[in-house]
Amino acid sequence: MKANKLVAIGGGTGLSILISGLKDKFDVSAIVTVGDNGGGSGILRADLNMLPPGDIRNCLLALSNAPDSLSKLLAYRFTKGDLKGQSLGNLMIAGMTEEFGSFEQAIYFLSKALNIKGNVYPVSLDPMDLVAKLSNGDTIYGESEIAIFSLKRKAKINELYLKEPCNISLDAREAIREADIVTLGPGSLYTSVICNLLVDDVRDLLKDKKIAYVSNVMTQPEETYNYTLRDHIEEIERYLGRGLDYIFANDALPEKEVLAKYKDEGSIPVVPDKYDHDFYGDRLITGDFISVKEGYIRSASEEIAGEILKLC
Incomplete structure (x- = not known):
């Protein structure tokens, strides 16, 4: 039986962890920021x-x-x-x-x-330079600086855009065209995931695709301080220009000792509440999607891959 073609869009540690669990179940193409x-x-x-x-x-x-x-x-x-x-x-x-x-x-x-x-x-072969407007009015240039200064100034990222337009690479274009399903995330919400949606033609290519968003299991103090699950989803949909077909969200918590370390760093779990279940209905797929290794909380890619397979 021919494997379903899956395109995973993102960057950072989150994308690499996810595709490691997907590769034995799908024909995977990773599109990387x-x-x-x-x-x-x-x-x-x-x-x-x-x-x-x-x-x-x-x-x-x-x-x-x-x-x-x-x-x-x-x-x-x-x-x-x-x-x-x-x-x-x-x-x-x-x-x-x-x-x-x-x-x-x-x-x-x-x-x-x-x-x-x-x-x-x-995602592109052009120089890709990110720019963020913060809630305090500052404009920050560069992926690494955006994370540093949004945390340092305790300011939210209000808008992300590219300094100069970037064209989608031909390989990325063809992979999205042929995809049976597309995943977004997990990873830094703005600088690993949303940034890909700013590249020319990416959103147009995705408008008729089946899209699953794999939510982060923890907030990132640099980009998503105190963000709820809905905050993440609404930002993804705002830049995507359409609704998501599926949302994968973890609803399990690791041991208190592990959580305490993350809390000290300003990071909290991204878990759905009952209002999320009512609002998103069958689009919201929850489960124990976390893996803790050497004190670090990561997405459980094998479990997520199994759930995605059910959608194809």
């Missing part, structure tokens, strides 16, 4: 005038069927010297981009080397 301008990716972006490779690298590793030793090699991060904080996988993408003269060809080469199950595409 390229708006990152911080950390090792930001350095390579500035120095080599290339797209940021970090989120792409994480998705390649998540879909990889290569030996663990090779995946571990690409995930290695330098701890000292001029390369401190840089990952070997990022450097390999940078090297292959220079070798082939194409970011797309570099991804294709590493996809083959890692024997990935599925596809990884940048």
Whole structure:
């Protein structure tokens, strides 16, 4: 039986965790933001005038069927010297981009080397620079700065937009066209998920697609301080320009000790209340969708994948 084609749109840790659970149940294409301008990716972006490779690298590793030793090699991060904080996988993408003269060809080469199950595409091949207007009136430029200054100034992100228009990549366009179902999230609401909806033609391509939003399990003090589940959904739908077909939300809580650590950092669970169930009805799908590893709360991708499969 032919697997359903699923497009997962997002970025950051959230997207890579989700697709790791989806890859054995769907024909997965990950469409990844390229708006990152911080950390090792930001350095390579500035120095080599290339797209940021970090989120792409994480998705390649998540879909990889290569030996663990090779995946571990690409995930290695330098701890000292001029390369401190840089990952070997990022450097390999940078090297292959220079070798082939194409970011797309570099991804294709590493996809083959890692024997990935599925596809990884940048949402755009154009420089993607994010701009946010905060509730205090400030305008912040750059993905990493948006998170820093919205937290520092205790200001909400009122509007997110692109400094210059970006065209959707041809591979991303074709993947969305052929998709049986599309997922948005989990991940940083504005800088990993919504930013993709700002790229030219993405919203038009999604207007007739079956879309499932996978909500974050915890708020992020940088972008979604004290946001409710409905706050997340309403922001997604505002930028999407249409309603979501399905919403996956966790309704289980981890142990108090784990929650206490997150609360100290300004992060609380994103769980539905009874009004959400009444308002969203059958569109809202809830369950125990969390996984706690080494004290970190993440989405339980295998459980979410099983539920998504029921929709196809």
